[in-house]
Amino acid sequence: MKVTLVLCVLFTFCVFVNARPDEKYTTKYDNVDLDAIIKNDRLLRNYVDCLLGKKNCTKDGEELKKILPDALKTRCEKCNEKQKEGxxxxxxxxxxxxxxxxxxxxxxxxxxxxxxxxxxxxLKKEGIDLS
Structure with a gap:
């Protein structure tokens, strides 16, 4: 009985440790050249269509599509500074x-x-009006 209780406590602890709020998004795609994407309407449109579910995504597009709802909801709290700037x-x-x-x-x-x-x-502080 004690062994089962100890295992349950250890399992619960592991779940909490692995679900840390300080978890960050992957940095695997941090070196994607955003300027190259911005300068190429076809490429940028492919990313937009990926996010809209209209086209297949690249690996980095798929990752973005996966994390975007959470990033919006949490004000990008799991983003690093490079991701926030991008x-x-x-x-x-x-x-x-x-x-x-x-x-x-x-x-x-x-x-x-x-x-x-x-x-x-x-956004208004950054000179962008959404109206």
Whole structure:
């Protein structure tokens, strides 16, 4: 009986340790050249279509699609600084230069406008108006 109790306690401990809130997203794709993607409409559109579920994704696109809902919900708390900067860069570009594509993504990932409200002040400080 004691062995079973000890095993249960150890198992529970392992679950809590492995589900740490300080867990980070993979850095495997941190060196993707965002400027090259931004400069190539066809390539950027492929990423947008991947996120929208319209086309197959590359490995990095699949990873982004997997983590995007959590990153939005948690204000990217599992992102490292390079990932946060890359997200800012891409968001700024899409809103300013490819607004129709941004609107498509927003319709899928923020249909109620929750994140729009959450991030509006932050974006406004960065010179981006969402209206």
């Amino acid at each position: 997200a800012r860069k891409m968001i700024h570009y899409l809103i300013k230069e490819k607004r129709a594509w941004w609107n498509e993504l927003e319709a899928v990932y923020d249909p109620e406008g929750t994140y729009r409200k959450t991030y509006a002040d932050e």
